[in-house]
Amino acid sequence: MNGAESLVNTLVGQGVDICFANPGTSEMHFLAALGNNERMRSVLCLFEGVCTGAADGWYRMKDTPASTLLHLGPGLANGLANIHNAKRASSGMVNIVGEHSASHLKYDPPLTSDIEGLARPLSHWVRRADAADTIAWDTANAVAHASEHPGKIATLILPGDTSWQQAGSAVLPVRARAARKTPSFARVEHVARVLRSGEPTLIILANKATRGVALERAGRIAAATGARLGSQFFTARIERGAGRTPIERIPYAVPQAMAFLEAFRHIVTVETAEPVAFFAYPDKPSLLKAEGTLVHPLVEADEDSALAFEMLLEALGATGTAPRRQERIETPAPSGALNPLSIAHALAAALPENAILVDESLTTGRESMGHTMGALPHDLINNMGGSIGYATPVATGAALACPDRRVFCMVGDGSAMYTIQSLWTQAREQLDVTTIIFANNSYAILKAEYANMGAGSPGARALSMIDIDQPCIDWQAMARSMGVPSVAVDTAEDFHKAMVDSTRERGPKLIVVRL
């Protein structure tokens, strides 16, 4: 067994059984090891930003890390933007980065770079695997770190000689599954007092608190106390729709967010911090709460929300309360012009039960999602890091994680161009992803932001740097180039029909929404 085989065996042994890969010369032994291990699934991506985004999507749905294979420093660099997004989403990930052999590095060949230096700003854990004999230990450590709560970015650098040298018979350490920490009893008692006061309170839920038993318990607390449940504008994954405990979304734009938060005397935070503006603006504050609003941290990022809510329900004497639940709203299929409302209605009407919705629709989708609260139950995934080009790779990884569920990936045209290579992997793997491109031929969000920033209204030259209409991208040709069937729609009824049609047979589809 060589070092590469020891690495792959250890990954699989520790439960990491998928690798999103773009290999190069220095990773040939790793590729051979991937190929020889039947328990490891290898997924080829034609750009590393797809690999890391797909690993994020996998984690969002599975809560266990995937691995990536990246080719030296530049391969890692190409994956960094989506590593940033994954890190901000608390997604665990094990990156394997190929590297020159130690004996070769000193000659500074062309592909040499400071891989540790590139990895560190966006990784929680970085190690260079110095020897084949110890790589099983290194790998098990990488998986253990990636599997912590919240998830961590672990980056293991794999020199060629470590890959090809013989490894001893490794005794694999048992993975240390990091338990979630117990929340503070004092904080629970304090929050119980706040909730009993009857003063207007918003409980902001994030990360693992927006789904499953944690969400249901939050719904009991809300029902028992009258507190409202909120989320940041972006959340890693929310279980929502009919039957789920509904969560209100704090708006993105600063004035609207401030207006929303003004109503509350108290904000209770769960696995998140108090609301902050996405960007700074010359004449707007960074913190969004009203003056006089008190912030009460209940659950820190590494603590157990479900347990905190159980403790809180007991402190409130409300363990028997039924949770607040969203009613089913039957939305008729809309017709007529495409606008945020008709788009939302089409989406609400078309979403099949148990769909996964990956949203990077920015301009178009910002106002839409509120109108889909009563759709059939589904999961909503959002971009936590703000680096565009996250949605199509995340949808790819989510579809691989959940092969029995259809993924709807809503993405603006500007964002879609960043990691459009995802479509090829979706076609290769015949994934059930419906990609919806909102084609307004513009970084439209920036037109509003230009004014918000106090930069006035853009002149023709500045505007030409925001519009992407010269030329307009032919999205159907783009989809065809990578083997994905597509349809273009101009009306709400056609949009609805295209979404429903896309679920009728397996495999990827693309819908161009012409705005």
Add this chain to the structure above:
Amino acid sequence: MNGAESLVNTLVGQGVDICFANPGTSEMHFLAALGNNERMRSVLCLFEGVCTGAADGWYRMKDTPASTLLHLGPGLANGLANIHNAKRASSGMVNIVGEHSASHLKYDPPLTSDIEGLARPLSHWVRRADAADTIAWDTANAVAHASEHPGKIATLILPGDTSWQQAGSAVLPVRARAARKTPSFARVEHVARVLRSGEPTLIILANKATRGVALERAGRIAAATGARLGSQFFTARIERGAGRTPIERIPYAVPQAMAFLEAFRHIVTVETAEPVAFFAYPDKPSLLKAEGTLVHPLVEADEDSALAFEMLLEALGATGTAPRRQERIETPAPSGALNPLSIAHALAAALPENAILVDESLTTGRESMGHTMGALPHDLINNMGGSIGYATPVATGAALACPDRRVFCMVGDGSAMYTIQSLWTQAREQLDVTTIIFANNSYAILKAEYANMGAGSPGARALSMIDIDQPCIDWQAMARSMGVPSVAVDTAEDFHKAMVDSTRERGPKLIVVRL
């Protein structure tokens, strides 16, 4: 005048008058400043890897830096792979990276990352512009560093508040144009003795020594002494073809490179180091020269080759010698099957005078270029950093730098997918770029490397990670999606015709070479 305007004014004042940009919210004031300055050309790119690669291409042709505009840490990260390639090509570049305002950063909003940490491994110079009043000074320093010989990567981080705050009336410092250092007289004398010995000698030229007066003087030295002139397999830019002093290319593959170098008792290095294998292989050496070959550094990377050669010619008493020159070889247009030789002949026959050839053809082109030595005079640009996805952006920047010359961009299909967004910018700017995609539906280079690495022959599962034929990419649809007209060819005569046709009218063209 605000900070952003001061920055843009300073860039232009210091001679940096083009900006390859992908802006975001935090760069709106910079965008306004770009738009308001008529002397600054702004070029929109739909992915940051295109921005940085285009800046590299600009420098290769102009020897002066371009600027880029990148959106916070992830925008910089997306540009890093081509910054790596540019750094290895000694291309100067000024990166402007947007950042949150200082007052906003402490709240750790989603797009926060350690931008200095990300910039440093691949930049020579990094600074955060802390105040609008001093940004002119910061910017002038960035340009001065980028303009050094060899060119440097300068990265200036621009917080939003620095951008929008008022700047005093800046007195711009004069740019310190770093002079090239004078070569060592002792080394010149030593190399003169080596050359006079008559023992077989290879002079390896790189960077600025492969063109202009430096190259011509090298040709005189070769003619006077019988020394041979060589280049590394990859060189930043070579002036070649009929009438130019010819340079032999050291092969890429280790055995062939060693066989080539075996003939020499002496290697003289000019702006480069002795030949090193691109990758390490288990059973092959890193250094490629024969045992007993002596290496004599003549010109260091920061020294002046043209001056060194003048000194050497005087030391040799050979100032009157005529340079060795490549004869024109009229290559008849080939016909029949496409293979490395017929591809080379088609290229040699079709290249118009003064063309710029950007080569990232890897598998297909590796054996071809030797057969184009006698073509009409042209410039050849190669990938110095080994990170794929360099060619289409570099071709974009080169075409903007030289609007009166046609650029031929030869690129493998695997590489082309990395930064395919370049085509859109080529269409937007109607650039005279002929992109030639060698579509073998495979990372074919890796099939050979798999065996070279001693990993045996790939099994079906490993092979599936090297082939990109499921699905095959439809390159004509891809070109159409971004507004670039295309043609597909299957024979040498059609390939030749398509290249010639592509030069008949302005604007980008794409040729798919089906292999």
